[in-house]
Amino acid sequence: MPITADICIIGGGSGGLSVAAGAAQLGRKVVLIEKGEMGGDCLNCGCVPSKALIAAAARAQAMREAAPFGIARVEPHVDFGAVMDHVRSVIEKIAPHDSQERFEKLGVTVLRAHGAFTGPRTVKAGDVEVAAKHFVIATGSSPVLPPIPGLSDVPAFTNETIFGNRDKPEKLIVIGGGPIGIELAQAHQRLGAAATVIEADTILNRDDPEAVDVVRARLIREGVTVKERSKVARAERRGRGVALRLDSGEEIQGSHILVAVGRRANLEGLGLELAGIKRDNGRLALDARLRTTNRRVYAIGDAAGGLQFTHLAGDHASTLIRNMLFKIPATRRDALAPRVTYSSPELASVGLSEAAARERFRDVSILRWALAENDRAQAERATDGFLKVVTRKNGTVLGATIVSDDAGEQIGLWSFVIANRLNIGSLTKYVAPYPTRGEVSKRAGGAFFTPSLFSNRTRNVVRLLSSLG
Numbered sequence: 001m002p003i004t005a006d007i008c009i010i011g012g013g014s015g016g017l018s019v020a021a022g023a024a025q026l027g028r029k030v031v032l033i034e035k036g037e038m039g040g041d042c043l044n045c046g047c048v049p050s051k052a053l054i055a056a057a058a059r060a061q062a063m064r065e066a067a068p069f070g071i072a073r074v075e076p077h078v079d080f081g082a083v084m085d086h087v088r089s090v091i092e093k094i095a096p097h098d099s100q101e102r103f104e105k106l107g108v109t110v111l112r113a114h115g116a117f118t119g120p121r122t123v124k125a126g127d128v129e130v131a132a133k134h135f136v137i138a139t140g141s142s143p144v145l146p147p148i149p150g151l152s153d154v155p156a157f158t159n160e161t162i163f164g165n166r167d168k169p170e171k172l173i174v175i176g177g178g179p180i181g182i183e184l185a186q187a188h189q190r191l192g193a194a195a196t197v198i199e200a201d202t203i204l205n206r207d208d209p210e211a212v213d214v215v216r217a218r219l220i221r222e223g224v225t226v227k228e229r230s231k232v233a234r235a236e237r238r239g240r241g242v243a244l245r246l247d248s249g250e251e252i253q254g255s256h257i258l259v260a261v262g263r264r265a266n267l268e269g270l271g272l273e274l275a276g277i278k279r280d281n282g283r284l285a286l287d288a289r290l291r292t293t294n295r296r297v298y299a300i301g302d303a304a305g306g307l308q309f310t311h312l313a314g315d316h317a318s319t320l321i322r323n324m325l326f327k328i329p330a331t332r333r334d335a336l337a338p339r340v341t342y343s344s345p346e347l348a349s350v351g352l353s354e355a356a357a358r359e360r361f362r363d364v365s366i367l368r369w370a371l372a373e374n375d376r377a378q379a380e381r382a383t384d385g386f387l388k389v390v391t392r393k394n395g396t397v398l399g400a401t402i403v404s405d406d407a408g409e410q411i412g413l414w415s416f417v418i419a420n421r422l423n424i425g426s427l428t429k430y431v432a433p434y435p436t437r438g439e440v441s442k443r444a445g446g447a448f449f450t451p452s453l454f455s456n457r458t459r460n461v462v463r464l465l466s467s468l469g
Contacts, residue, residue, distance in 0.1 A: 006132065080167065171194045174197045189224045196224070241255045304332070349411065398418075
């Protein structure tokens, strides 16, 4: 006899776990199928280990940059194995929250096997068949390996394998200048591994070019070699290391390679055709409610296509809970998801970029505030960067970009403003603590009204009022 359930979820990453926890706590019978590690990419080889590595690298860099504060500069001695122990310990601290034991205590039936559809209303996991009212595809994504001749013959890391490395690379070559490539290149450079980034386009090419200029300048200043508009024509072994030949004829030699050119949704081997689930150009064909062509089957997170962020997978989970359990026709809100690259300085954005806004609207205004004009940034000698806000002439906020230390923390305010359709004037109504980098947002909000506030017309009004005593 098959297991019967209200909801069957394929994939125990952040999105699948969020659906499972929410549905189980609402009294629904949930089956969760996971063939790999609980917690998925984010916990085991993505967000958590990368940020732990970045944190260690920041400590090392602080030792190099201490002289302006009156503290002797010291070149840090990096025990790379101990650094990776730190990374592993962070994963282990968080893992119980995503563990099979926790979810079983919540009442979820957890099956540790490969899951695939056997029909429109059934999934088989190992020897167990599951019949359910609703299904969720939450299978995540995997690194794309580009078709570079010779790449398969040389040792190359992806984000799924690099955090298992305990020997510091002497020279790390990173293929791909997106967020993953940039974050890990800078972290390894700071930990003493000379890093080179090779990007076929420009680095971080989905972000505001002015903000990217700030990040690029910092990378180069710290010693990272950045090769843009350069394609790898061939890879080969060279002694104990590797060599990449670029399409320009230049050869780059290193000790290790990290491939970070993007990720592809894990959709193979799921028996989609048996469930009547169609694809569109390789991606799942979904409606705005994240339903597949089989209306009983939903997809979330990386499997749903589009932006690949853990926080977006969490938002997808809440959309599914509203649809499946509360019968509210909720739709995906990908456009509201903030985007953050955790480089130093961080680059964060939400909503429309300046270029996208100008394509869509004629009445666009740009507000800026430089970190160099912020007292906290001056006190910490971290003045690289700025805030750029895109608005319409009526004050409607369309988007924001921040390049600054802790930009990922600051962008949340602008995400709140855009999600709640607040006017730029709302930024003038709260009191920002001093001195913080968060003051930049309030200053930018006030800048929208500066031209009219200090105009001749306003001066005349003030003069008239003053004459009244």
